[in-house]
Amino acid sequence: MNELEYKNFYERVGKLNGWDFSKVKCISEGVKWSFYYEVTQRCRKSDLLLDIGTGGGEALLSIAGSALLLVGIDDSVGMIQTANANLYKSKKSNVRFLQMNADKIDFPENFFSIVSNRHCPFNTNEAARVLEQNGFFLTQQVSEDDKFNIKQVFGRGQSSGLRDGTLKNKFISELNESGFSDIQSFEFDAKEYYKTYEDLVFLLKHTPIIPNFGKSDDDFALLDKFIEENRTSKGIMTNSKRFMIIARK
Template identity: 60%
Template sequence: MKSQEYKSFYDIVGALNGWDFSKVRWISEGMEWNFYVEVGKRCTSSDILLDIGTGGGENLLSIASKAALLVGIDLSHAMIETARNNKRKAAASNVRFVQMDAGMLQFPEAFFDLISCRHSPFRASEVARVLTDDGVFLTQQVRECDKTNLAQAFGRGQSSREDGSLMEDYKRELRLAGFRDIQCAEYDAVEYYEREEDLIFLLKHTPIIPGFGQEESDFRILQQFIEEHRTDLGIRTNSARFMIVARK
Protein backbone atom coordinates (compact mmCIF):
# COMPACT_ATOMS: atom_id res chain seq x y z
CA MET A 1 0.00 0.00 0.00
CA LYS A 2 1.20 3.51 -0.83
CA SER A 3 1.23 6.22 1.85
CA GLN A 4 -1.97 7.83 0.55
CA GLU A 5 -3.70 4.45 0.53
CA TYR A 6 -2.65 3.90 4.14
CA LYS A 7 -4.01 7.31 5.12
CA SER A 8 -7.37 6.59 3.50
CA PHE A 9 -7.44 3.16 5.14
CA TYR A 10 -6.74 4.56 8.61
CA ASP A 11 -9.35 7.29 8.14
CA ILE A 12 -11.96 4.61 7.46
CA VAL A 13 -10.86 2.46 10.42
CA GLY A 14 -10.64 5.50 12.67
CA ALA A 15 -14.20 6.54 11.91
CA LEU A 16 -15.43 3.00 12.59
CA ASN A 17 -13.73 2.13 15.85
CA GLY A 18 -10.15 3.39 16.18
CA TRP A 19 -7.94 0.53 17.33
CA ASP A 20 -10.58 -1.01 19.61
CA PHE A 21 -10.22 -4.76 19.20
CA SER A 22 -11.76 -5.56 22.57
CA LYS A 23 -14.57 -7.64 21.04
CA VAL A 24 -12.19 -9.90 19.13
CA ARG A 25 -11.82 -13.29 20.81
CA TRP A 26 -8.24 -14.52 20.59
CA ILE A 27 -5.44 -15.96 22.69
CA SER A 28 -1.68 -15.76 22.32
CA GLU A 29 1.14 -18.09 23.30
CA GLY A 30 4.60 -16.57 23.53
CA MET A 31 3.81 -12.83 23.65
CA GLU A 32 6.69 -11.61 25.80
CA TRP A 33 5.48 -8.14 26.74
CA ASN A 34 2.56 -5.70 26.62
CA PHE A 35 3.90 -2.53 25.05
CA TYR A 36 1.87 0.02 27.00
CA VAL A 37 2.58 -1.79 30.25
CA GLU A 38 6.27 -1.33 29.39
CA VAL A 39 5.65 2.37 28.67
CA GLY A 40 3.76 2.77 31.95
CA LYS A 41 6.59 1.16 33.93
CA ARG A 42 8.96 3.88 32.73
CA CYS A 43 6.67 6.81 33.60
CA THR A 44 6.86 8.95 36.71
CA SER A 45 3.99 11.04 38.04
CA SER A 46 5.66 14.26 36.84
CA ASP A 47 6.43 13.09 33.27
CA ILE A 48 5.11 14.52 30.02
CA LEU A 49 4.56 11.71 27.49
CA LEU A 50 4.06 11.79 23.73
CA ASP A 51 2.38 8.87 21.94
CA ILE A 52 3.03 8.80 18.18
CA GLY A 53 0.39 7.07 16.04
CA THR A 54 -2.06 6.97 18.92
CA GLY A 55 -5.00 5.82 16.79
CA GLY A 56 -8.22 5.87 18.80
CA GLY A 57 -6.25 6.57 21.98
CA GLU A 58 -7.40 3.40 23.74
CA ASN A 59 -3.92 2.36 24.83
CA LEU A 60 -2.78 5.81 25.89
CA LEU A 61 -5.91 6.30 27.98
CA SER A 62 -5.19 3.00 29.71
CA ILE A 63 -2.02 4.51 31.27
CA ALA A 64 -3.36 8.04 31.86
CA SER A 65 -2.74 7.78 35.61
CA LYS A 66 0.97 7.08 35.10
CA ALA A 67 2.07 10.58 33.98
CA ALA A 68 1.26 14.24 34.55
CA LEU A 69 0.38 14.96 30.91
CA LEU A 70 -0.07 12.59 27.97
CA VAL A 71 -0.33 13.78 24.36
CA GLY A 72 -1.41 11.47 21.57
CA ILE A 73 -0.90 12.38 17.92
CA ASP A 74 -2.07 10.73 14.71
CA LEU A 75 -2.04 11.73 11.06
CA SER A 76 -5.62 10.54 10.61
CA HIS A 77 -8.34 13.09 11.42
CA ALA A 78 -10.88 10.30 11.94
CA MET A 79 -8.59 8.52 14.42
CA ILE A 80 -8.18 11.72 16.44
CA GLU A 81 -11.94 12.30 16.49
CA THR A 82 -12.43 8.76 17.82
CA ALA A 83 -9.67 9.34 20.39
CA ARG A 84 -11.34 12.52 21.61
CA ASN A 85 -14.65 10.68 21.96
CA ASN A 86 -12.86 7.96 23.92
CA LYS A 87 -11.27 10.61 26.14
CA ARG A 88 -14.66 12.11 26.98
CA LYS A 89 -15.94 8.68 27.99
CA ALA A 90 -12.85 8.06 30.13
CA ALA A 91 -12.94 11.57 31.69
CA ALA A 92 -9.13 11.77 31.48
CA SER A 93 -8.37 15.45 32.05
CA ASN A 94 -4.59 15.04 31.66
CA VAL A 95 -4.73 13.59 28.11
CA ARG A 96 -4.71 15.58 24.85
CA PHE A 97 -5.20 14.33 21.28
CA VAL A 98 -3.90 16.31 18.29
CA GLN A 99 -3.84 15.59 14.56
CA MET A 100 -0.19 15.86 13.50
CA ASP A 101 2.39 14.44 11.12
CA ALA A 102 5.04 12.48 13.05
CA GLY A 103 7.62 13.65 10.53
CA MET A 104 7.13 17.30 11.57
CA LEU A 105 6.42 17.42 15.30
CA GLN A 106 4.99 20.79 16.31
CA PHE A 107 6.44 20.85 19.82
CA PRO A 108 9.35 22.73 21.43
CA GLU A 109 12.75 21.11 21.83
CA ALA A 110 13.24 18.87 24.88
CA PHE A 111 9.54 19.05 25.76
CA PHE A 112 8.81 15.36 26.49
CA ASP A 113 10.32 13.06 29.10
CA LEU A 114 9.07 9.91 27.37
CA ILE A 115 7.93 9.13 23.82
CA SER A 116 6.11 5.98 22.69
CA CYS A 117 5.25 4.76 19.20
CA ARG A 118 3.36 1.55 18.49
CA HIS A 119 2.99 0.18 14.96
CA SER A 120 3.44 3.60 13.39
CA PRO A 121 6.24 5.31 11.45
CA PHE A 122 8.37 7.97 13.14
CA ARG A 123 11.27 10.25 12.30
CA ALA A 124 14.20 9.62 14.65
CA SER A 125 15.59 13.15 14.32
CA GLU A 126 12.24 14.67 15.33
CA VAL A 127 11.88 12.26 18.26
CA ALA A 128 15.37 13.24 19.47
CA ARG A 129 14.61 16.95 19.07
CA VAL A 130 11.52 17.01 21.29
CA LEU A 131 12.84 14.51 23.87
CA THR A 132 14.64 15.72 27.00
CA ASP A 133 18.25 14.85 27.68
CA ASP A 134 18.26 11.38 29.22
CA GLY A 135 14.69 10.92 27.94
CA VAL A 136 13.47 7.53 26.74
CA PHE A 137 11.89 6.52 23.45
CA LEU A 138 10.05 3.21 23.10
CA THR A 139 8.70 1.78 19.88
CA GLN A 140 7.02 -1.50 19.04
CA GLN A 141 6.77 -2.46 15.39
CA VAL A 142 5.48 -5.37 13.34
CA ARG A 143 8.15 -7.75 12.13
CA GLU A 144 8.26 -8.76 8.49
CA CYS A 145 7.43 -12.38 9.36
CA ASP A 146 4.13 -11.45 11.02
CA LYS A 147 1.07 -13.46 9.85
CA THR A 148 3.27 -15.58 7.61
CA ASN A 149 0.66 -18.23 6.82
CA LEU A 150 -1.92 -15.59 5.88
CA ALA A 151 0.50 -13.82 3.53
CA GLN A 152 1.33 -17.15 1.91
CA ALA A 153 -2.35 -18.04 1.48
CA PHE A 154 -3.28 -14.72 -0.14
CA GLY A 155 -0.08 -14.23 -2.08
CA ARG A 156 0.32 -10.74 -0.65
CA GLY A 157 0.98 -9.20 2.75
CA GLN A 158 1.96 -6.06 4.59
CA SER A 159 5.69 -6.66 4.05
CA SER A 160 7.89 -8.32 1.46
CA ARG A 161 11.18 -7.41 3.16
CA GLU A 162 13.61 -9.73 4.91
CA ASP A 163 12.79 -10.27 8.56
CA GLY A 164 14.79 -7.88 10.75
CA SER A 165 15.47 -5.24 8.11
CA LEU A 166 13.05 -2.66 9.57
CA MET A 167 14.53 -3.02 13.04
CA GLU A 168 18.04 -2.50 11.68
CA ASP A 169 16.89 0.57 9.73
CA TYR A 170 15.36 2.11 12.86
CA LYS A 171 18.43 1.32 15.00
CA ARG A 172 20.66 3.04 12.44
CA GLU A 173 18.39 6.10 12.30
CA LEU A 174 18.29 6.37 16.09
CA ARG A 175 22.07 6.20 16.36
CA LEU A 176 22.41 8.94 13.75
CA ALA A 177 19.89 11.05 15.69
CA GLY A 178 22.10 10.89 18.78
CA PHE A 179 20.62 8.11 20.89
CA ARG A 180 23.41 6.51 22.94
CA ASP A 181 21.74 3.47 24.52
CA ILE A 182 19.62 1.31 22.20
CA GLN A 183 18.16 -1.98 23.45
CA CYS A 184 16.09 -4.38 21.32
CA ALA A 185 13.80 -7.34 21.94
CA GLU A 186 11.78 -9.61 19.64
CA TYR A 187 9.12 -12.27 19.81
CA ASP A 188 7.22 -14.48 17.40
CA ALA A 189 4.09 -15.68 19.20
CA VAL A 190 1.36 -18.08 18.14
CA GLU A 191 -2.15 -16.58 17.91
CA TYR A 192 -5.48 -18.36 17.86
CA TYR A 193 -8.69 -16.62 16.73
CA GLU A 194 -11.76 -18.26 18.24
CA ARG A 195 -14.30 -17.54 15.49
CA GLU A 196 -14.27 -16.82 11.78
CA GLU A 197 -15.71 -13.36 12.44
CA ASP A 198 -12.77 -12.55 14.74
CA LEU A 199 -10.28 -13.21 11.95
CA ILE A 200 -12.41 -11.32 9.41
CA PHE A 201 -12.60 -8.31 11.77
CA LEU A 202 -8.81 -8.36 12.09
CA LEU A 203 -8.27 -8.48 8.32
CA LYS A 204 -10.82 -5.74 7.62
CA HIS A 205 -9.42 -3.36 10.25
CA THR A 206 -5.67 -3.81 9.74
CA PRO A 207 -3.39 -3.72 6.66
CA ILE A 208 -2.24 -7.34 7.16
CA ILE A 209 -3.64 -8.30 3.74
CA PRO A 210 -3.78 -5.06 1.71
CA GLY A 211 -7.19 -4.53 0.13
CA PHE A 212 -8.74 -7.52 1.88
CA GLY A 213 -12.36 -8.07 0.86
CA GLN A 214 -12.27 -6.00 -2.30
CA GLU A 215 -12.21 -9.16 -4.40
CA GLU A 216 -14.71 -12.02 -4.03
CA SER A 217 -11.82 -14.48 -4.25
CA ASP A 218 -10.49 -13.19 -0.91
CA PHE A 219 -13.33 -14.87 0.94
CA ARG A 220 -12.80 -18.16 -0.88
CA ILE A 221 -9.11 -18.03 0.04
CA LEU A 222 -9.99 -17.17 3.62
CA GLN A 223 -12.40 -20.10 3.91
CA GLN A 224 -9.70 -22.47 2.67
CA PHE A 225 -7.22 -20.91 5.09
CA ILE A 226 -9.61 -21.42 8.01
CA GLU A 227 -10.16 -25.07 7.10
CA GLU A 228 -6.40 -25.69 6.93
CA HIS A 229 -5.45 -23.81 10.11
CA ARG A 230 -8.35 -24.47 12.48
CA THR A 231 -7.27 -26.13 15.74
CA ASP A 232 -8.94 -26.94 19.06
CA LEU A 233 -7.72 -23.56 20.34
CA GLY A 234 -8.87 -21.57 17.31
CA ILE A 235 -7.67 -20.47 13.88
CA ARG A 236 -3.87 -20.44 14.03
CA THR A 237 -1.49 -17.74 12.79
CA ASN A 238 1.47 -15.84 14.27
CA SER A 239 2.18 -12.44 15.78
CA ALA A 240 5.77 -11.22 15.33
CA ARG A 241 6.91 -7.99 16.99
CA PHE A 242 10.07 -6.12 17.93
CA MET A 243 10.59 -3.43 20.53
CA ILE A 244 13.32 -0.81 20.73
CA VAL A 245 14.04 1.16 23.91
CA ALA A 246 16.44 4.05 23.25
CA ARG A 247 17.84 6.68 25.62
CA LYS A 248 19.39 10.00 24.61
Protein backbone atom coordinates in the same frame (compact mmCIF):
# COMPACT_ATOMS: atom_id res chain seq x y z
CA MET B 1 -1.04 -0.91 -0.64
CA ASN B 2 0.65 2.35 -1.63
CA GLU B 3 0.98 5.37 0.68
CA LEU B 4 -2.25 7.03 -0.48
CA GLU B 5 -4.24 3.78 -0.23
CA TYR B 6 -2.90 3.19 3.28
CA LYS B 7 -3.74 6.75 4.35
CA ASN B 8 -7.32 6.36 3.06
CA PHE B 9 -7.62 2.96 4.76
CA TYR B 10 -6.28 4.34 8.06
CA GLU B 11 -8.67 7.29 7.89
CA ARG B 12 -11.66 5.01 7.32
CA VAL B 13 -10.70 2.64 10.15
CA GLY B 14 -10.07 5.60 12.44
CA LYS B 15 -13.61 6.91 12.02
CA LEU B 16 -15.17 3.46 12.40
CA ASN B 17 -13.15 1.81 15.12
CA GLY B 18 -9.86 3.41 16.09
CA TRP B 19 -7.48 0.63 17.14
CA ASP B 20 -10.06 -1.03 19.38
CA PHE B 21 -9.82 -4.82 19.00
CA SER B 22 -11.29 -5.62 22.40
CA LYS B 23 -14.24 -7.49 20.86
CA VAL B 24 -12.01 -9.86 18.88
CA LYS B 25 -11.82 -13.24 20.58
CA CYS B 26 -8.20 -14.35 20.41
CA ILE B 27 -5.83 -16.32 22.66
CA SER B 28 -2.10 -15.50 22.49
CA GLU B 29 0.74 -17.73 23.64
CA GLY B 30 4.34 -16.56 23.82
CA VAL B 31 3.91 -12.78 24.16
CA LYS B 32 6.96 -11.56 26.07
CA TRP B 33 5.88 -8.07 27.06
CA SER B 34 3.05 -5.55 27.13
CA PHE B 35 4.29 -2.47 25.31
CA TYR B 36 2.48 0.21 27.27
CA TYR B 37 3.41 -1.52 30.53
CA GLU B 38 7.05 -1.08 29.44
CA VAL B 39 6.29 2.60 28.80
CA THR B 40 4.83 3.04 32.30
CA GLN B 41 7.89 1.43 33.88
CA ARG B 42 9.96 4.35 32.62
CA CYS B 43 7.45 7.04 33.66
CA ARG B 44 7.42 9.22 36.74
CA LYS B 45 4.27 10.91 37.97
CA SER B 46 5.81 14.27 37.05
CA ASP B 47 6.62 13.31 33.44
CA LEU B 48 5.21 14.63 30.17
CA LEU B 49 4.60 11.79 27.71
CA LEU B 50 4.13 11.97 23.93
CA ASP B 51 2.51 9.07 22.05
CA ILE B 52 3.19 9.23 18.29
CA GLY B 53 0.53 7.55 16.13
CA THR B 54 -1.88 7.22 19.01
CA GLY B 55 -4.77 5.97 16.87
CA GLY B 56 -8.04 5.99 18.79
CA GLY B 57 -6.18 6.71 22.03
CA GLU B 58 -7.34 3.51 23.72
CA ALA B 59 -3.89 2.51 24.95
CA LEU B 60 -2.84 5.99 26.08
CA LEU B 61 -6.03 6.43 28.11
CA SER B 62 -5.35 3.11 29.84
CA ILE B 63 -2.07 4.48 31.30
CA ALA B 64 -3.29 8.01 32.10
CA GLY B 65 -2.31 7.64 35.77
CA SER B 66 1.35 7.08 34.94
CA ALA B 67 2.33 10.66 34.02
CA LEU B 68 1.43 14.27 34.71
CA LEU B 69 0.34 14.95 31.12
CA LEU B 70 -0.05 12.54 28.20
CA VAL B 71 -0.35 13.85 24.64
CA GLY B 72 -1.36 11.59 21.77
CA ILE B 73 -0.80 12.73 18.19
CA ASP B 74 -1.96 11.21 14.93
CA ASP B 75 -2.06 12.48 11.35
CA SER B 76 -5.53 11.00 10.78
CA VAL B 77 -8.58 13.21 11.35
CA GLY B 78 -10.71 10.11 11.84
CA MET B 79 -8.42 8.62 14.47
CA ILE B 80 -8.27 11.87 16.45
CA GLN B 81 -12.06 12.21 16.31
CA THR B 82 -12.36 8.72 17.76
CA ALA B 83 -9.63 9.45 20.34
CA ASN B 84 -11.39 12.59 21.54
CA ALA B 85 -14.71 10.71 21.76
CA ASN B 86 -12.94 8.06 23.85
CA LEU B 87 -11.39 10.81 26.00
CA TYR B 88 -14.79 12.37 26.63
CA LYS B 89 -16.21 9.02 27.76
CA SER B 90 -13.19 8.32 29.98
CA LYS B 91 -13.40 11.68 31.83
CA LYS B 92 -9.58 11.74 32.09
CA SER B 93 -8.33 15.29 32.68
CA ASN B 94 -4.60 14.87 31.96
CA VAL B 95 -4.76 13.49 28.39
CA ARG B 96 -4.89 15.47 25.14
CA PHE B 97 -5.25 14.30 21.54
CA LEU B 98 -4.07 16.43 18.61
CA GLN B 99 -3.94 15.96 14.87
CA MET B 100 -0.25 16.27 13.99
CA ASN B 101 2.24 14.82 11.54
CA ALA B 102 5.10 12.81 13.07
CA ASP B 103 7.52 14.46 10.62
CA LYS B 104 6.81 17.90 12.09
CA ILE B 105 5.92 17.72 15.77
CA ASP B 106 4.65 21.09 16.91
CA PHE B 107 6.24 21.12 20.37
CA PRO B 108 9.44 22.78 21.66
CA GLU B 109 12.79 21.04 21.99
CA ASN B 110 13.34 18.88 25.09
CA PHE B 111 9.64 19.16 26.02
CA PHE B 112 8.78 15.51 26.77
CA SER B 113 10.31 13.06 29.23
CA ILE B 114 9.04 9.96 27.38
CA VAL B 115 8.14 9.39 23.72
CA SER B 116 6.26 6.24 22.73
CA ASN B 117 5.21 4.88 19.36
CA ARG B 118 3.38 1.67 18.47
CA HIS B 119 2.80 0.11 15.05
CA CYS B 120 3.19 3.25 12.97
CA PRO B 121 5.86 5.36 11.24
CA PHE B 122 7.94 7.85 13.21
CA ASN B 123 10.68 10.36 12.52
CA THR B 124 13.76 9.73 14.67
CA ASN B 125 15.04 13.29 14.33
CA GLU B 126 11.74 14.79 15.50
CA ALA B 127 11.47 12.28 18.35
CA ALA B 128 14.98 13.22 19.48
CA ARG B 129 14.28 16.95 19.18
CA VAL B 130 11.22 16.99 21.47
CA LEU B 131 12.69 14.50 23.98
CA GLU B 132 14.59 15.80 26.99
CA GLN B 133 18.18 14.75 27.70
CA ASN B 134 18.26 11.23 29.24
CA GLY B 135 14.63 10.74 28.20
CA PHE B 136 13.38 7.42 26.84
CA PHE B 137 12.03 6.58 23.39
CA LEU B 138 10.14 3.30 22.99
CA THR B 139 8.65 1.82 19.84
CA GLN B 140 6.94 -1.47 19.07
CA GLN B 141 6.54 -2.50 15.44
CA VAL B 142 5.08 -5.35 13.41
CA SER B 143 7.81 -7.68 12.12
CA GLU B 144 7.91 -8.70 8.47
CA ASP B 145 7.06 -12.35 9.28
CA ASP B 146 3.92 -11.45 11.24
CA LYS B 147 0.81 -13.45 10.13
CA PHE B 148 3.15 -15.44 7.92
CA ASN B 149 0.74 -18.30 7.15
CA ILE B 150 -2.07 -15.88 6.21
CA LYS B 151 0.19 -14.04 3.76
CA GLN B 152 1.31 -17.35 2.23
CA VAL B 153 -2.27 -18.34 1.43
CA PHE B 154 -3.20 -14.90 0.05
CA GLY B 155 0.05 -14.43 -1.86
CA ARG B 156 0.29 -10.82 -0.64
CA GLY B 157 0.53 -8.95 2.62
CA GLN B 158 2.00 -6.22 4.80
CA SER B 159 5.80 -5.99 4.30
CA SER B 160 5.71 -8.73 1.64
CA GLY B 161 9.09 -9.24 0.00
CA LEU B 162 11.06 -7.79 2.91
CA ARG B 163 13.43 -10.02 4.81
CA ASP B 164 12.54 -10.38 8.49
CA GLY B 165 14.61 -7.92 10.53
CA THR B 166 14.85 -5.29 7.78
CA LEU B 167 12.67 -2.74 9.58
CA LYS B 168 14.26 -3.33 12.97
CA ASN B 169 17.77 -2.77 11.58
CA LYS B 170 16.62 0.33 9.69
CA PHE B 171 15.11 1.90 12.82
CA ILE B 172 18.16 1.11 14.97
CA SER B 173 20.42 2.74 12.36
CA GLU B 174 18.21 5.83 12.19
CA LEU B 175 18.09 6.14 15.99
CA ASN B 176 21.89 5.99 16.12
CA GLU B 177 22.14 8.72 13.50
CA SER B 178 19.70 10.91 15.47
CA GLY B 179 21.89 10.80 18.57
CA PHE B 180 20.18 8.12 20.67
CA SER B 181 22.33 5.87 22.86
CA ASP B 182 21.89 2.67 24.86
CA ILE B 183 19.69 1.25 22.09
CA GLN B 184 18.21 -2.14 22.95
CA SER B 185 15.96 -4.36 20.84
CA PHE B 186 13.71 -7.28 21.72
CA GLU B 187 11.57 -9.72 19.70
CA PHE B 188 8.83 -12.27 20.15
CA ASP B 189 6.98 -14.61 17.80
CA ALA B 190 3.76 -15.62 19.56
CA LYS B 191 1.06 -18.05 18.51
CA GLU B 192 -2.42 -16.59 18.08
CA TYR B 193 -5.67 -18.55 18.05
CA TYR B 194 -8.76 -16.76 16.70
CA LYS B 195 -12.03 -18.25 17.88
CA THR B 196 -14.30 -17.66 14.89
CA TYR B 197 -14.42 -16.77 11.21
CA GLU B 198 -15.94 -13.40 12.16
CA ASP B 199 -12.98 -12.60 14.43
CA LEU B 200 -10.56 -13.10 11.53
CA VAL B 201 -12.71 -11.05 9.15
CA PHE B 202 -12.77 -8.16 11.65
CA LEU B 203 -8.97 -8.35 12.00
CA LEU B 204 -8.35 -8.35 8.24
CA LYS B 205 -10.85 -5.57 7.53
CA HIS B 206 -9.40 -3.27 10.23
CA THR B 207 -5.66 -3.81 9.69
CA PRO B 208 -3.37 -3.65 6.64
CA ILE B 209 -2.23 -7.30 7.04
CA ILE B 210 -3.80 -8.20 3.66
CA PRO B 211 -3.99 -4.99 1.60
CA ASN B 212 -7.50 -4.24 0.33
CA PHE B 213 -8.91 -7.39 1.91
CA GLY B 214 -12.39 -8.15 0.62
CA LYS B 215 -12.09 -6.23 -2.64
CA SER B 216 -10.92 -9.24 -4.63
CA ASP B 217 -13.48 -11.88 -5.60
CA ASP B 218 -11.10 -14.58 -4.35
CA ASP B 219 -10.43 -13.17 -0.89
CA PHE B 220 -13.18 -14.95 1.02
CA ALA B 221 -12.47 -18.24 -0.74
CA LEU B 222 -8.81 -17.84 0.25
CA LEU B 223 -9.85 -17.08 3.82
CA ASP B 224 -11.92 -20.30 3.88
CA LYS B 225 -8.85 -22.18 2.61
CA PHE B 226 -6.65 -20.62 5.29
CA ILE B 227 -9.13 -21.53 8.05
CA GLU B 228 -9.44 -25.10 6.81
CA GLU B 229 -5.64 -25.53 6.85
CA ASN B 230 -5.06 -23.84 10.23
CA ARG B 231 -8.02 -24.81 12.40
CA THR B 232 -6.95 -26.33 15.74
CA SER B 233 -8.66 -27.30 18.99
CA LYS B 234 -7.60 -23.90 20.41
CA GLY B 235 -8.85 -21.88 17.46
CA ILE B 236 -7.65 -20.72 14.03
CA MET B 237 -3.88 -20.45 14.34
CA THR B 238 -1.55 -17.76 13.03
CA ASN B 239 1.38 -15.83 14.52
CA SER B 240 2.01 -12.41 16.01
CA LYS B 241 5.61 -11.31 15.50
CA ARG B 242 6.74 -8.05 17.08
CA PHE B 243 9.93 -6.18 17.87
CA MET B 244 10.48 -3.46 20.43
CA ILE B 245 13.28 -0.89 20.57
CA ILE B 246 14.09 1.12 23.69
CA ALA B 247 16.59 3.97 23.35
CA ARG B 248 17.82 6.80 25.55
CA LYS B 249 18.73 10.28 24.36
